[in-house]
Each structure stands twice: as C-alpha cells, then as structure tokens.
Amino acid sequence: MTESPPLIVTRPEPGNAATVGRAQALGFDAHAIPLFAARPLEWAVPAARDFDALLLTSALAPDMAGPDLARIASLPAYAVGAATARAADAAGLTVAMTGSAGAQQLLDAMTSGKIRNILWLCGRDRSEFDARGAAIEARPCYAVDPVPPPPDWSELIAAPAVLLAHSVRAATRISELVGDARGHLALVAISPPVAAAAGGGWARLAVSEQPDDAAMLAQVRALWHKGAK
Structure with missing residues (x-):
C-alpha cells in the first residue's frame, strides 16, 4: 500500500479525522483536506x-x-x-x-x-x-x-490522487475546485447521486456499495489495484 497515490479526505470534522484514521490504519497515504466546516x-x-x-x-x-x-x-x-x-x-x-x-x-x-x-x-x-x-x-x-482549501491542496491535486466525496455538495465543490485536473484524479463517491454531482472527465470514478467509510475505502483499494496493473 506504500506506493498508493495520496488519498484526499474532504469531509468536515469530526468525520474527517475518523475517516483519515481508518484509511491510515489500512495503509493509505491519507490527508485531511476539509473543504467544509x-x-x-x-x-x-x-x-x-x-x-x-x-x-x-x-x-x-x-x-x-x-x-x-x-x-x-x-x-x-x-x-x-x-x-x-x-x-x-x-x-x-x-x-x-x-x-x-x-x-x-x-x-x-x-x-x-x-x-x-x-x-x-x-x-x-x-x-x-x-x-x-x-x-x-x-x-x-x-x-x-465551505472553507478555503488548505495550502497543500494544490500540490496534492497536481499529481495522481484519489478523492473521497461524502455528499452531493462535496462532489460539486470538488469538481469546481479541481477543474481540468480531474483527468489524472480518481474520485470515490458515497452514493450514485454523489457520483452524478461529480460530473465526468475523471481518470476513474467509483461508487461505494454502501454509504460508509469501510465500503468507500474498499473502492479506493480496488482503484489502486486497477491502476497498478
């Protein structure tokens, strides 16, 4: 898992820290980048x-x-x-x-x-x-x-990375902020409506099978394995 791309968690606190902790426990290079408060x-x-x-x-x-x-x-x-x-x-x-x-x-x-x-x-x-x-x-x-993206946002999305979208509003804002950079980014949505709000053009777009972190992180793992082949 050490060679996996950064995982960007955008949800507000206190959920952000919980998701980052679960992801890091699984070996992901997870970053807390809350876009909302x-x-x-x-x-x-x-x-x-x-x-x-x-x-x-x-x-x-x-x-x-x-x-x-x-x-x-x-x-x-x-x-x-x-x-x-x-x-x-x-x-x-x-x-x-x-x-x-x-x-x-x-x-x-x-x-x-x-x-x-x-x-x-x-x-x-x-x-x-x-x-x-x-x-x-x-x-x-x-x-x-909404809150301004943290300073390391631009650096993280400049290279391949996976973003998590936990809501329709999050997917919409992520889509607006990344713009044309989405071509080298992957996004995991918590539900089909959230995926729809993210729009097209992503390197990969996956939908969680259930609305929880465990299922979302399973999709992140699947995306990473597909990209590593």
Missing part, C-alpha cells in the same frame, strides 16, 4: 408525541443537536449508514434500523412499515427525496459551510 444551529425541539420516528441522514445531526436531543430520545431512530447509527447511539438514541443504501431506500422501508409521521433532524442544506405519502418535518440543527 460544520457548526450547530439553534433549533426548536418539537413534541415527541407528534411523531412516529426520527430520521437521521448524517452523523452530524446527533453530533450537533446538543442536549435538546434528549427531549426526543423516546422516538425510534432510523439512520443512514453505520457511522450515523453509531453517532445516534452515542447520543443516547435507540436505533431501530440502519439503512445501507441511502436515504430514499431507508425512507421506503419506514413507510412500508406504516410509519407516517417522521421528524427529520438534518442540515440546513439537504437533498430532497420522495416522502412516499408520509408527513416529514425537517428540523435543521447544523450547517455545513
């Missing part, structure tokens, strides 16, 4: 009795919600991805289901189980999906804002 927002906590379940599409929601999260802890939590489920558990929530194929598939499973009133604890900027007839109330509890 997360911050908590004030949010009004609704009455738990008005909802059947809590939907979490990012680990940032339970991480950033603060102590008011305890007031809705009686709601069963449905989490997209293992990292979100772990964050929910650490925040004192009871995880009823962990989705492994994105928010839409998890929502489909919820509505097929007759869950009709859903509280979505989310970010200020979020993707939309089909509610399948359910009533979904979005409560933003955090915001993720």
Whole structure:
C-alpha cells in the first residue's frame, strides 16, 4: 500500500479525522483536506408525541443537536449508514434500523412499515427525496459551510490522487475546485447521486456499495489495484 497515490479526505470534522484514521490504519497515504466546516444551529425541539420516528441522514445531526436531543430520545431512530447509527447511539438514541443504501431506500422501508409521521433532524442544506405519502418535518440543527482549501491542496491535486466525496455538495465543490485536473484524479463517491454531482472527465470514478467509510475505502483499494496493473 506504500506506493498508493495520496488519498484526499474532504469531509468536515469530526468525520474527517475518523475517516483519515481508518484509511491510515489500512495503509493509505491519507490527508485531511476539509473543504467544509460544520457548526450547530439553534433549533426548536418539537413534541415527541407528534411523531412516529426520527430520521437521521448524517452523523452530524446527533453530533450537533446538543442536549435538546434528549427531549426526543423516546422516538425510534432510523439512520443512514453505520457511522450515523453509531453517532445516534452515542447520543443516547435507540436505533431501530440502519439503512445501507441511502436515504430514499431507508425512507421506503419506514413507510412500508406504516410509519407516517417522521421528524427529520438534518442540515440546513439537504437533498430532497420522495416522502412516499408520509408527513416529514425537517428540523435543521447544523450547517455545513465551505472553507478555503488548505495550502497543500494544490500540490496534492497536481499529481495522481484519489478523492473521497461524502455528499452531493462535496462532489460539486470538488469538481469546481479541481477543474481540468480531474483527468489524472480518481474520485470515490458515497452514493450514485454523489457520483452524478461529480460530473465526468475523471481518470476513474467509483461508487461505494454502501454509504460508509469501510465500503468507500474498499473502492479506493480496488482503484489502486486497477491502476497498478
């Protein structure tokens, strides 16, 4: 693994450090290059009795919600991805289901189980999906804002490297920042919509089989082996 190209992790903290740590433990030359910073927002906590379940599409929601999260802890939590489920558990929530194929598939499973009133604890900027007839109330509890690339960004993308895109916004911003340099860069997207947002022209573009770090890093390994042949 020592001859693998640099792996650029662009997600905000605290997730960035966690991903870099996992990648380095596997032998990747991983670099923390956050292109966004997360911050908590004030949010009004609704009455738990008005909802059947809590939907979490990012680990940032339970991480950033603060102590008011305890007031809705009686709601069963449905989490997209293992990292979100772990964050929910650490925040004192009871995880009823962990989705492994994105928010839409998890929502489909919820509505097929007759869950009709859903509280979505989310970010200020979020993707939309089909509610399948359910009533979904979005409560933003955090915001993720762009930050200037660190000084070593230009040097890292000047040579072959692999970038990780954990969200549609990340893929869009990475695409804008790399410009024509994408011809010698590879990108691993956490989901098909994220890959679509990245656009074309990459040396290689891969999609994670599940929305978590382990699956993304498996794709990085596969890309490296293909490139080494």
